[in-house]
Amino acid sequence: MTRQTKEIIIKYVFFTFSLVSIIVLGLIVFSLFREGLPIFGKVSVKDFLLGMEWYPTSDPPSFGIFPLIIGSLIVTVLATIIAVPLGVMAAIYISEIAPQAIKEILKSVIELLAGLPSVVLGFFGMVVVAPWLQDTFDLPTGLNIINASMILAIMAIPTISSLSEDALYAVPREFKEASYALGATKFETITRVIIPSALSGISTAVMLGMARVIGETMVVLMVAGGAAAIPGSIFDSVRPMPASIAAEMGEAPFRSAHYQALFAIGIVLFFLTLFFNLVADYVSHKFRQVGSGTL
Amino acid sequence: MEDMMKSFKNNSMKWRYFKQTLFFGAVRLSALIIALALGGILFYIIVNGIGAISWDFITKPPTDSMTKGGIMPAILGTIYLTIGAIAIGLPLGIASAIYLTEYAKQGRVIRLIKVGINCLAGVPSVVFGLFGLGFFVIFLKFGSSILSGSLTLGFLILPTIIGAAEEALKAVPQTFREASLSLGVSKWQTIYRIVLPNALPGILTGSILGIGRAAGETAPIMFTAAAYFTAKLPGSIFDEVMALPYHIYVLATAGTNIEATRPIQYGTVLVLVAVVLSIDLIAIIIRSYMRKNKRW
Amino acid sequence: MDSDIIIKLNKVNFYYGQSRALTDITMNFRKNKVSALIGPSGCGKSTLLRLLNRMNDLIDGTRIEGEIFFEEKNIYAKDVDPVEIRRKVGMVFQKPNPFPKTIYNNIAYGPKLTSMNTDDLDTLVEQSLKQAVLWDEVKDILNKSAMNLSGGQQQRLCIARALAMKPDILLMDEPTSALDPISTAKIEELIEELKKNYTIIIVTHNMQQAARISDETAFFYLGNMVEYNKTEKIFTNPDVKHTEEYITGRFG
CATH class of the missing domain: 1.20.5 (Single alpha-helices involved in coiled-coils or other helix-helix interfaces)
Structure with a gap:
């Protein structure tokens, strides 16, 4: 075998390896469909997605996941509302204002926060935040939307903050200098020049933070309270989609309708996060700044 | 005013x-x-x-329906699963990154692969759990086992490792590659002898962050590897294991006496956090040290 | 073909994507001579140099038309392995680029990996370092990292590394532009010495350098070869007005 053939073979071996991610993505879809699609022989897609009642173990069972979707969306939105200002402002602090030493420490803090296992945060929400909420607001339970949202916000902050920081850091220095040269204050430079230039990066960060929150399991499983109903206030319990899957899969008989329905929830969840990720990818490519000369 | x-x-x-x-x-x-x-x-x-925390807590198995005793099987299980995830994620991730940085030319295929990696990174952990259950446990008939759990976790951390490896490979100066190629050394030998050795520290530190994630994940192993309680330690990769994150979840939500076992719960949480954060901290320290002592 | 011609370019055009970097270059390089390529930045001189050992293959979206003969063989023919060409055509880069290895291993790297006869690696290392006039300075620290050497020493190490492959031709891409005057002088002396055994093609920004060390000089402008002649002729009485203007510093 000549060296050239050998080199070509090596190249194709690596090419094959690089396809693994896509293959796995395909296998995920395959597995979810294989186990989950049969449910739609028993329930229509419309009744599944928009049905108001999730009673998978009643007789007859009902598989309406609308309350679960609402549960997921509400904690995601609320967590985003909490996490975005904190995360973005922290990113601004790190990239534009903080002295070098504090910058390094804060970056490590955010990285460690990202490293906290979700079960640990769930545990914290359960044994610390929940009793406190219950006592303070005199609630029947502290395991509710607001608790879950706060803990989820903690999980989203590292994603939002570190990606926003990258975006802010990438703003060319010329822009800042031009602004200062016109007599703008640091505040004006940040809000009128730096943030607008970094906006697509920050949007991507927010999208990815939301994708992370919507798919997060242990926190909502342990902290959201588990009520499969449309909530009336932020102090009510909900049962987001991942929580339902994790909580019920252990009890659902193999290939029963319930088991299939849980996989079908997985399909919904998969495509929901896929959508978020594709949008984030699109935004980051569409509006990416190339060099300092082009805008 | x-x-x-x-x-x-x-x-x-x-x-x-x-x-x-x-x-x-x-x-x-x-x-x-x-x-x-x-x-x-x-x-x-x-x-x-x-x-x-005590010596016994770390080295003894649980007793009395997990209301007393230690958490040794869970620590061991987490170690097994993490090593398994590394064994799968690291070589695949490095190989992917080598193709993307060293061989690939800009084009549609590469764009597609990169979007695929980003999408894989965004797949929720519970969906990975379902995938592991549907594919490894059921379709490939590996059962709920160390093997199924490791494969699931390995693919979960794959995008992180690809990202870390890509970054480290790109950080190796292009001039090193040119110098080697200009001597008439083949491309693969250049990658193997020059690029990889210089990128390896960066690849490893970057990957450690992914490894920390594998150690702390719960949802992906719930249906693929983790047991509520095992009387024996695992004998092969086809056995179920206890694992720290799942043990915490079980004790905190479904134990026989949730309030009474609080101290054990806190202890287990502390052990898990200590394991995961020290892994992360080591990565962070090595990385900042490497940045300060960059050789090129 | 003239027997002392080692490289022959025939109507070479070269493109980066859509833009043409070299237009219809036809020229010969002669054996055991120093040929200098001069011209303002972006004139295509470095691109041309990198064509001679097929280093431009590494850049995405490039395309070549025409033929380049090295010892009568077209190096861009389908059946030619660029790796083979690079073993015979060594290269020294603008910035010294030693590997982060020991001095010894920097030199031994190429020979070890290219299945050259490496029975006596020690001798080869010593020989190469002596040829590059670096031996006396480093003979006691062969096992120290090459990164600790000064810039000038690193560049001579890179020359020694290229020489260890026993090439026929040495391409030099502005080899002294990152060095101080004393190191530059040493490299120039070295080039003078090396041309006894090697063909050297050097790209340089520095007109005095071209005048000092080269036998023949080619002036490039906007991807065209404007004039190619004996160095003496180019610098004293060029045929083309453009060349004269560049050499006398009226533009560039």
Whole structure:
């Protein structure tokens, strides 16, 4: 075998390896469909997605996941509302204002926060935040939307903050200098020049933070309270989609309708996060700044 | 207040700096809140968990329906699963990254692969759990086992490792590649002898962060590997294992006596956090050391 | 073909994507001579140099038309392995680029990996370092990292590394532009010495350098070869007005 053939073979071996991610993505879809699609022989897609009642173990069972979707969306939105200002402002602090030493420490803090296992945060929400909420607001339970949202916000902050920081850091220095040269204050430079230039990066960060929150399991499983109903206030319990899957899969008989329905929830969840990720990818490519000369 | 506003507007420079001070205050406060959140959580876990930690706690199995005794099988299980995830994720991730940085030319295929990697990174952990259940446990008939759990976790951390490896490979100066190729050394030998050895420290530190994630994940192993309780330690990769994250979940939500086992719960949480965060911290320290002592 | 011609370019056009970097270059390089390529930045001289050992293959979206003969063989023919060409055509880069290895291993790297006869690696290393006039300075620290050497020493190490492959031709891409005057002088002396055994093609920004060390000089402008002649002729009485203007510093 000549060296050239050998080199070509090596190249194709690596090419094959690089396809693994896509293959796995395909296998995920395959597995979810294989186990989950049969449910739609028993329930229509419309009744599944928009049905108001999730009673998978009643007789007859009902598989309406609308309350679960609402549960997921509400904690995601609320967590985003909490996490975005904190995360973005922290990113601004790190990239534009903080002295070098504090910058390094804060970056490590955010990285460690990202490293906290979700079960640990769930545990914290359960044994610390929940009793406190219950006592303070005199609630029947502290395991509710607001608790879950706060803990989820903690999980989203590292994603939002570190990606926003990258975006802010990438703003060319010329822009800042031009602004200062016109007599703008640091505040004006940040809000009128730096943030607008970094906006697509920050949007991507927010999208990815939301994708992370919507798919997060242990926190909502342990902290959201588990009520499969449309909530009336932020102090009510909900049962987001991942929580339902994790909580019920252990009890659902193999290939029963319930088991299939849980996989079908997985399909919904998969495509929901896929959508978020594709949008984030699109935004980051569409509006990416190339060099300092082009805008 | 009304007067104050007027005086600010009359003196526009003062007003502009007042806004700046206000904004900087808010920004600093945000950073402080985040730091306090981490500090508070860690402090609370350490204070409550430290009492449960003892030599026996770490080296003995649980007893009395998991209301007493230690967590040794769960520690061991987590170690097995993490090593398994590394064994799968690291070689695949490095190989992917080598193709993407060293061989690939810009084009549609590469764009597709990169989008695929980003999408894989975004797949929720519970969906990975379903995938592991549907594919490894059922379709490939591996059963709920170390093998199924490791494969699931390995693919979960694959995008992180690809990202870390890509970054480290790109950081190797192009001039090294050119120098080697100009000597008539083949491309593969250049990659193997020059590029990889120089990128390896960066690849490893970057990957450690993914490894920390594998050690702490719960949802992906719930249906693929983790057992509520095992009387024996695993004998092969086809056995189920206990694992720290799942053990915490079980004790905190479904134990025989949730309130009474709180100290054990805190202790287990502390052990898990210590394991995961020390893995991360090591990565962070090595990385900052490497940045300061960069050789090129 | 003239027997002392080692490289022959025939109507070479070269493109980066859509833009043409070299237009219709036809020229010969002669054996055991120093040929200098001069011209303002972006004139295509470095691109041309990198064509001679097929280093431009590494850049995405490039395309070549025409033929380049090295010892009568077209190096861009389908059946030619660029790796083979690079073993015979060594290269020294603008910035010294030693590997983060020991001095010894920098030199031994190429020979070890290219299945050259490496029975006596020590001798080869010593020989190469002596040829590059670096031996006396480094003979006691062969096992120290090459990164600790000074810039000038590193560049001579890179020359030694290229020489260890026993090439026929040495391509040099502005080899002294990152060095101080004393190191530059040493490298120039070295080139003078090396041309006894090697063909050297050097790209340089520095007109005095071209005048000092080269036998023949080619002036490039906007991807065209404007004039190619004996160095003496180019620098004293060029045929083309453009060349004269560049050499006398009226533009560039």
